[in-house]
Amino acid sequence: MKENSPVRRIAHLDMDAFFASVELLHYPELRGMPVVVGGRNVPVRQDLAGTERFARLRDYVGRGVVTTSTYEARAFGVFSGMGLMKSAQLAPDAILLPANFEAYRDYSRRFKAAVASVAPCIEDRGIDEIYIDLTAIPEPSLPLARRIKQAVLDATGLTCSIGITPNKLLSKICSDLDKPDGITILGMDEVPTRIWPLAARKINGIGPKATARLERMGIHTIGELAAAPRELLVRYFGATTGIWMHEVAHGIDERPVKTVRETKSVSRESTFQRDLHVQGDRAELSEIFTGICLRVAEDLQRKQLKAKTIGIKLRFADFRTVTRDVTLEQPTDDGATIRRAAGLCLKRIELSDRIRLLGVRGSALVSATAGSADAVALQAELPLG
DNA sequence: TCTGGGGTCCTAGGACCC
DNA sequence: TCTGGGGTCCTAGGACCC
16 A cells, blocks of 8 residues: 655756866857867867957867757767767867866856755756655745755856756656746646656666667657557566656656765776777886776775775777776775775787776775774774873 | 766575674 | 586676766
8 A cells, every 4th residue: 555645846967068168168159159068189279369269070080979068069960979070070160179177066066055055955866957846845845946046147257057846757758848047837737748758868877778778669758658558668678678768758757855865986097099009008007097096096095985895897909898896805995905905807818809997895884084994903902102 | 988976775595693 | 427506706897977
């Protein structure tokens, strides 16, 4: 027996073309132009004036993907995740700017603080989006949404889009319906008219693979997914995913807004400018490997965490990816220890092909300060005074 | 000229213990 | 001697998200 839970009011807030919009604050002369953020070693020449000092997409050489694009660039078909070389074909004259993550993190903190001043129950979903539980706030949704947007604009100069519905699933879909600078408010009774016509891919958690499988079943829209027999979905996707799909297609999602979240893993990885040979580029590879391990160690120390499991990730030239990990007797945040453990993992991989990416991860994390049971026991044995 | 870097969650098999 | 099941940890891979 399930009790009737009271109707919640959940917002999803998504910053509009966040990274690109932050860049436009710094370079207002680029407003209205197709602008792309991404790549590495992308210069902005201070010795030139006007838009001449910016790189153009067509000039870019090397690896890299689009991190964000302005709406003007998206009109050319240039979206996040697309290879820069391919983007250059679609929009050769688009301005290319280097990513400035420090600035984005700063603006991220600012917009979240601004929202918190209006509605404090916030779940962090990354650098440019959050969920907000508005249930306890008496103010009606539309003026409340406007007030939140105004607070964000005042604090950052940036616009965002907000969806307000009874749950996270629907709010996430709705914040995207009226972008940019939009507000979409929706009740459960509107699911058939406003949600069911949308592509199944709009559901957070249904990605490219699931979409392709659904298409093969003749299911394209959320409405068609809702109409599919639950047993059919369970047969195709397994019990967990099948039942989940059936529920979300009906707009059902009971997940709470989580205001605290513990870190599960800490990792660093690097894609090389060119694919490296294990033998031919041994010295360079070894230096990169050690550097990555040291950065993981620094990250752990800064977060006051220690990792009990150390793992590595390798991507070969053909994009095949393999992982290996090892669990240590004692959790660690020491660079040399991590390097040793990662080296043992590396020995377990057959290295015949060239490598394009190397990564190191720490997981099974414990607090470095709270003191493990072992540490406490050890302390107890130390003579006092 | 394909395809970044930081994450989370799920599955599945084997080891090992009770 | 044979037969059984549950729980937890470890490892590898994959889907997905921002």
